[in-house]
Amino acid sequence: MLSKNRIKYINSLKIKKYRQLHQSFIVEGGKSVLELLSSDFDIEFVLATEEFQQKYSSILSRHSTRPETVTIAELESAGSFQTNDSCLAVAKTKQNEFLSLQDSEYVLILDDVRDPGNLGSIIRVADWYGINKIICSTDSTDFYNPKVVAASKGSFTRVRTFYTDLKTYLSDHGEGQSIVGAFLGGDSIYDFQFSPKGGFIVMGNESNGIGQEVESFVTDKLMIPRFGEAESLNVGIATAVMLDNMRRQLSAKL
Structure with a gap:
């Protein structure tokens, strides 16, 4: 008992x-x-x-x-x-240890993702597409929130996170890197060629998208074209679309 x-x-x-x-x-x-x-x-x-x-x-x-x-x-x-x-x-819990970008690797960056279910889904999606590092802004929801852990369906054991000030992180480690961001007014993701050298993929807040400070580091602003009448995509689904296009393109080049 x-x-x-x-x-x-x-x-x-x-x-x-x-x-x-x-x-x-x-x-x-x-x-x-x-x-x-x-x-x-x-x-x-x-x-x-x-x-x-x-x-x-x-x-x-x-x-x-x-x-x-x-x-x-x-x-x-x-x-x-x-x-x-x-x-x-x-x-x-594990220590909040620094994560760096390695050659030919893509790393996710989350700017102020607040909903635990969304973060858990993103962790699961990242695991599915072979992404094992996520850099989170300090105001993103806690990786160890029970709802995050539950929504990740076990993927929390394979995907690592590092919570940090994104402006400082990108200032120190983003120079010369491909930094792709999801925006409503960006170029079509279907016309974009992901670099085989790797880089960062940035996803933003559920309501406001990527903040101005992080936006200033983005080298390529992409959008997922809309063909129906839905107002927007959930950030977890949008992340899946971004990673799917990235993986399909890079796999086709092998």
């Missing part, structure tokens, strides 16, 4: 200041916890139902962290999911 202190601790990690204080975060759901167990994250504890433990006994037995048996009701009272019939884990 879960103690009140354990439930209180887990619930505190839903709030950013307590995640930062304890340097820990929550992972919920079977797929995400299994991905976590296969990663290099340091795990504090795992709570799992008997059914989940029986189903994945071979995987769980290979990990040094032994799961504590809990009921579905206890999982749902402690976590943020409305329904959770499998497991929940708490792991240690």
Whole structure:
């Protein structure tokens, strides 16, 4: 049976200041916890139902962290999911370490992306297209927000982030690089040739797009042409379109 202190601790990690204080975060759901167990994250504890433990006994037995048996009701009272019939884990956050652009590599830059679901989707999309580095503005939503972790569907274990002042980062590391930005009034992405040398792809805030400070560093402003009547694209979907075009072009040149 879960103690009140354990439930209180887990619930505190839903709030950013307590995640930062304890340097820990929550992972919920079977797929995400299994991905976590296969990663290099340091795990504090795992709570799992008997059914989940029986189903994945071979995987769980290979990990040094032994799961504590809990009921579905206890999982749902402690976590943020409305329904959770499998497991929940708490792991240690990683240090905010600098990420650089390597030769022939594309790195995502997110300027003030605020919605946790959007960030989680972008992490998942980045993982799908082989992008494992994301540079985030300091006011972008927290990578370890439970909604971000849930929406990433396990991709948070493979995609690294670095939160920093984007103006300073691009001033120091953007010179001579291809810096592609998504804009409503840019050139068509279908006419643009992505550089095989790599570069940065910048996506902006859900409502206001890329800010003026970051815009000044963008070398190529691109738009995704609209053929219907929708007013705009979700930033997660727009990121997928940008990365898909980038990968298709570069694959065709191989």
